Structures are given as C-alpha cells and as structure tokens.
Amino acid sequence: xxxxxxxxxxxxxxxxxxxxxxxxxxxxxxxxxxxxxxxxxxxxxxxxxxxxxxxxxxxxxxxxxxxxxxxxxxxxxxxxxxxxxxxxxxxxxxxxxxxxxxxxxxxxxxxxxxxxxxxxxxxxxxxxxxxxxxxxxxxxxxxxxxxxxxxxxxxxxxxxxxxxxxxxxxxxxxxxxxxxxxxxxxxxxxxxxxxxxxxxxxxxxxxxxxxxxxxxxxxxxxxxxxxxxxxxxxxxxxxxxxxxxxxxxxxxxxxxxxxxxxxxxxxxxxxxxxxxxxxxxxxxxxxxxxxxxxxxxxxxxxxxxxxxxxxxxxxxxxxxxx
Amino acid sequence: xxxxxxxxxxxxxxxxxxxxxxxxxxxxxxxxxxxxxxxx
Numbered sequence: 001x002x003x004x005x006x007x008x009x010x011x012x013x014x015x016x017x018x019x020x021x022x023x024x025x026x027x028x029x030x031x032x033x034x035x036x037x038x039x040x041x042x043x044x045x046x047x048x049x050x051x052x053x054x055x056x057x058x059x060x061x062x063x064x065x066x067x068x069x070x071x072x073x074x075x076x077x078x079x080x081x082x083x084x085x086x087x088x089x090x091x092x093x094x095x096x097x098x099x100x101x102x103x104x105x106x107x108x109x110x111x112x113x114x115x116x117x118x119x120x121x122x123x124x125x126x127x128x129x130x131x132x133x134x135x136x137x138x139x140x141x142x143x144x145x146x147x148x149x150x151x152x153x154x155x156x157x158x159x160x161x162x163x164x165x166x167x168x169x170x171x172x173x174x175x176x177x178x179x180x181x182x183x184x185x186x187x188x189x190x191x192x193x194x195x196x197x198x199x200x201x202x203x204x205x206x207x208x209x210x211x212x213x214x215x216x217x218x219x220x221x222x223x224x225x226x227x228x229x230x231x232x233x234x235x236x237x238x239x240x241x242x243x244x245x246x247x248x249x250x251x252x253x254x255x256x257x258x259x260x261x262x263x264x265x266x267x268x269x270x271x272x273x274x275x276x277x278x279x280x281x282x283x284x285x286x287x288x289x290x291x292x293x294x295x296x297x298x299x300x301x302x303x304x305x306x307x308x309x310x311x312x313x314x315x316x317x318x319x320x321x322x
Numbered sequence: 323x324x325x326x327x328x329x330x331x332x333x334x335x336x337x338x339x340x341x342x343x344x345x346x347x348x349x350x351x352x353x354x355x356x357x358x359x360x361x362x
Contacts, residue, residue: 060333067337070344074351081353090347097340135336139343146347161339167332 050112057108060168061101064135068097074146089145096138103131104169114173118235119190126172136162190238193248194231200252201227207256207263213275219282220259226289227252233296240296247292255285 075090107128114120140158144151176187201224208220230247234240241248262278 063333063337064340067340068344070341070348074344074348077348077351081351086351090351093347135340139339142340142343142347146350147343148350149346157339157343161336164332164336164339168329168336 050116054108054112057105057169061105064101064104065098068094068138068142071097071142071146093138093142093146096134096141100131100135100138100165103127103134104165107131107172108169111170111173114177117177117191119177119187119194119238120173121176121188121191122173126174128169128172129166132162132165132169135165187238190234190241193241193245194235197227197231197248197252200256201231203256204252204259207259210263211259211266213266216262216279216282219279219286223255223282223286223289226286226293227255230289230293230296233293237296240299243296243299244292247289251285251288251292 071090071094075087075094078084078086078090104127107123107126107130110123110127114123136158139161140154143149143157144154147154149157176191204220204224204227208217208224211217211220230244234244258278258281262274265274
C-alpha cells in the first residue's frame with residue numbers, strides 16, 4: 001500500500017508515538033497498516049440518475065406553486081376589499097396551478113417506474129401532458145381574469161406556458177416497452193404475470209405483518225425476498241416465464257392463502273398443532289422457492305452452454321471451409 | 323444544443339410567465355398600485 005506520493009503508507013499515529021515498534025521517520029515501516037482509500041460520497045450520488053431526476057421534478061413542482069403564491073395574497077387583498085368572488089377566483093386559480101404541479105409530479109413518478117422496468121406498458125393517463133395543458137389553461141385564465149390583459153394576449157401566454165412546460169418536463173411514455181423473446185413470450189404476458197405475482201407477494205407481506213410470531217414473520221420475509229428474486233430473473237430472461245408458470249400460479253397462490261388464513265386465525269389456534277403445521281409448510285415453501293430459483297439459474301447456464309456449443313461448431317465448420 | 327440547458331431555460335421562462343401573471347393579478351387587486359400604475 002502506498003501513499004499518493006508513491007511512498008509506503010505509514011499511519012501518522014505511529015510516527016507521532018516514536019516507540020520501539022513505531023516506524024522510523026524515513027518510512028521504513030515495520031508493518032504498514034492497510035487503510036481503504038476514502039472516496040467521496042458524491043460519486044455514488046452521481047450514479048443515482050433516477051433519484052436526481054425525481055428530486056428535480058419535485059423541486060420544480062414546488063417552484064411552480066411558489067411562483068403562483070401572489071395569487072393567494074391577492075385573494076386576501078380582494079377579501080379585505082369586500083370582493084368575495086374575486087377572492088374565490090384567485091384561490092381557484094392558485095388551486096389549478098397546484099393541481100397542475102401535482103399532476104406533473106405524478107407523471108414523473110410514473111415515468112420513473114416505467115423506466116426502471118424492462119417490460120412495461122405506458123401509464124394509463126398521460127399525467128405530465130395533462131398537467132402541462134392545465135398549467136397553460138391556468139396561466140391564460142390568470143392573465144385574462146386576474147391580470148386583466150387582453151384575451152388574445154392571455155391565450156398566447158397560455159400556449160407559451162404549456163409549451164414551456166412540455167419542454168421542461170417532457171412527454172409521457174406512450175408505447176409499451178420490451179422485446180418479444182424467441183420463445184414467443186410477449187412483453188404483455190411478462191408484464192401481466194409479474195404484476196399479478198407482485199400483487200400476491202404484497203398480499204403475503206400484508207398478511208405476514210399481522211402475524212404475531214416473529215420467527216414466522218422472518219421466514220415469510222425470506223420467502224417473499226426469494227420470490228422477488230425469481231421475478232427479477234423472469235424479467236431478465238422472459239423465456240423463463242414458461243418454466244416458472246407453476247411457481248407463479250400455484251405456489252404463490254397457495255402461499256398467499258395459507259398466510260392469510262393463518263394470520264386471521266392465529267389467536268384461536270394458539271400453540272396448537274396448526275402452528276407447527278404452518279411452520280413446516282413455510283419450510284417447504286422456502287425450499288420450493290429456492291429450488292425454483294436454482295432451476296432458473298441452471299437453465300440460463302444450459303442455454304448459455306448450448307449457445308457456446310453452437311457457436312463453436314459453426315466456427316469450426318467455417319474454418320474447415322476456408 | 324445541450325438539452326438540459328434548453329429545459330432549464332424553458333423552466334425559467336415558465337416561472338417568469340407564472341410569476342408575471344400572478345404578480346399582475348396581485349397588482350390589479352391592490353387599489354393603490356392600480357392608481358399608481360394608471361397615473362404612470
């Protein structure tokens with residue numbers, strides 16, 4: 001281990017002490033202590049682009065609300081002047097800006113979820129675009145009714161505002177994402193299967209939270225974590241979907257049902273035989289899930305082996321032709 | 323041109339538009355300001 005100048009690394013504390021076991025000043029260390037070089041945390045943060053984008057979206061949403069705040073002050077001013085209708089109008093306009101900011105932020109979250117997945121359908125509602133349109137309408141109405149400028153100018157301002165918002169926040173994803181695999185599994189099939197499985201896993205987690213016995217809860221946490229690993233594998237290689245169909249349909253359903261029933265009746269059952277039965281069921285479940293995960297991993301390996309063999313044969317064949 | 327810069331500029335313009343409309347509403351709601359603006 002060397003320091004930035006290329007000298008053997010010596011801890012400063014050793015030099016300072018100067019005892020018989022301390023290294024001498026020339027750097028002849030007795031046993032240099034290895035110390036990991038610290039890296040700035042910002043390098044990790046820099047990689048979290050999704051997080052940064054989310055933070056930017058949120059910040060910009062708040063900026064929109066902050067820029068519209070004079071409407072609230074104007075509303076109170078109108079109230080003190082006795083014009084309740086003008087006050088209501090100003091508050092409503094502020095509410096429209098807030099709603100637009102909220103929609104854009106929701107759209108940003110939906111887009112992030114879309115970007116994180118390998119297989120995804122577009123968000124059901126293009127919230128970013130609706131938010132931008134609402135922002136334009138609010139701007140035009142504020143300019144025409146509050147600021148009291150000409151309607152044509154107000155309309156122009158609204159269109160410009162909506163355009164600037166679209167440019168800033170972008171469009172919503174509009175098409176489904178993912179490729180059709182060679183095994184004929186379509187992106188929709190993968191997405192649907194994974195969504196259903198995730199709902200079941202969440203159901204198991206909700207029921208597990210009601211179970212009083214901690215060891216059982218820990219076991220269930222392990223099982224759901226393994227189930228998520230399996231889903232991740234399927235997402236990486238959709239041809240695994242056919243292999244894992246039984247897991248998705250039968251085992252997860254069984255696990256959900258058993259957990260739900262046990263959680264509902266645990267206080268009546270007490271330390272009865274049912275407890276032991278459920279516990280052994282969880283053990284079996286864990287083994288099954290582990291085996292399923294292993295199977296998918298091994299299958300990937302076999303697929304890779306086959307591909308390598310085919311490639312090697314082909315290369316041999318082509319070199320023979322030359 | 324750098325897309326991020328374009329987005330930032332668009333956002334600044336948007337803030338300006340919203341701010342102008344909101345402040346314009348505020349100014350027209352305050353009689354003193356309105357009188358000053360009219361006199362000006």
